[in-house]
Amino acid sequence: MMKTNAYVFTGGPGAGKTTVIRELAQLGYATVPESGRHIIQEQVRTGGNALPWADEKAFRDLMLQAAIADFEALPSAGAPVFLDRGIPDVIGYTKLIGLPPEALVIPPYRYNPRVFIFPAWEDIFCADTERKQDFATAIRTYEVMVSVYTAAGYELVTVPALPAMERVAFIIARV
Template identity: 65%
Template sequence: MILQNGYVFTGGPGAGKTSVITALAMKGFAVVPESGRQIIQEQVASGGEALPWANKILFRDRMLAAAVHDFERQVPDGQPVFFDRGIPDLIGYSKLENLPVPAVLEEYATGMRYHPRVFIFPPWEDIYRGDTERKQDYATAVATYEAMQGAYTDSGYTLVTVPPANVADRVAFILANL
C-alpha cells in the first residue's frame, strides 16, 4: 500500500524534526509523532528493557510495531499527514547499531510506502541538545543522519533536504515542496 499523502521527516536526532512537526500540528495538519521517545519514557517508568541502551532489538521491534500501527490508522484522503520518522528509519537504526535487519522489517518497508519524497533534516550542531531520552552525542547524530540517508535512498525514496532555518521558514519550505 502507498500512502501518497504520508510525508516522512527523517534524519539524526536533534535536527529539528519534532519542532517542525509541532508547528505543523499547530497549523491544523495531521501529524504522527515519533514513537521512540514515548517508548523510552514508558519503559523507564515501568522498569522495562526495551531501551536503546538496554535491549536495542526489543526497542527497535517496539518502534516497528508502533510505526506499522501509525501507518495503518491513516486514511489516504489526500490531506497531508506528517510522520516524525517512518518504517525505513528502523532499517537505518538496525544498520547503525549493527543489528540484523529481520525479513519482516524489510517486508513492511517494501509493502507500506509513504509519499516518494521524504524530508531529511541534516545534522545541525547549533541546535543539537541531548536530554534524558536523547543520550547520543553529536557524532552519533551525524552517523544516524547518514544511516537514515542510506536507508531511504536504498528503499527507493527521493530525499528533500530541509535547510537549516527557523521553524517557520522550515515549515514554509516543506509546504512549498509537497
C-alpha cells in the same frame, strides 16, 4: 500499499524534526509524533528494559510495531499527514546497532515518494533524558537514513538549517 498523502521527516536526532512537526500541528496539519521517545518514556515509567541503552533489539522491535501501527492508522488519501520518522527509520536504526536488517519482517508499505531529511545541525543539537546520543551519532544516523531511504527509492528533500517557521514554509511549498 502506498499512502501518498503521508510525508516522512527523517534524519539524525536533534535536527529539529519534532519542532517542525509541532509547528505543523499548530497550523492544523495532521501529524504523527516520533514513537521512539514515547517508547522510552513508557519503558522508564514501567521499569521496562526495551531501551536503546539496555536492550536495543527489543527497543527496535517496539519501534517497528509502532511504525507499522502508525502507517495502518493513516488515511489512504486526502490532506497531507506529516510523520516524525517512518518504517525505513527502523531499518536504519537496525543498521546503526549492528543487527542484520534482512531479519526484519516489514510489510510493503510506502509513504509519499518525497521524504524530508533533516541534516545534523550542531547549533540546535542537545541531548536529554530520552536522547542520549552525542553529535557524532547524530551525524552517523543522518548518513544511514540517507542510505536507507535512497536504497528504498525515496526522493530526499534536504530541509535547510533555518528557523522553524521558515522550515515549515519550505516543506509546505514542496508538498
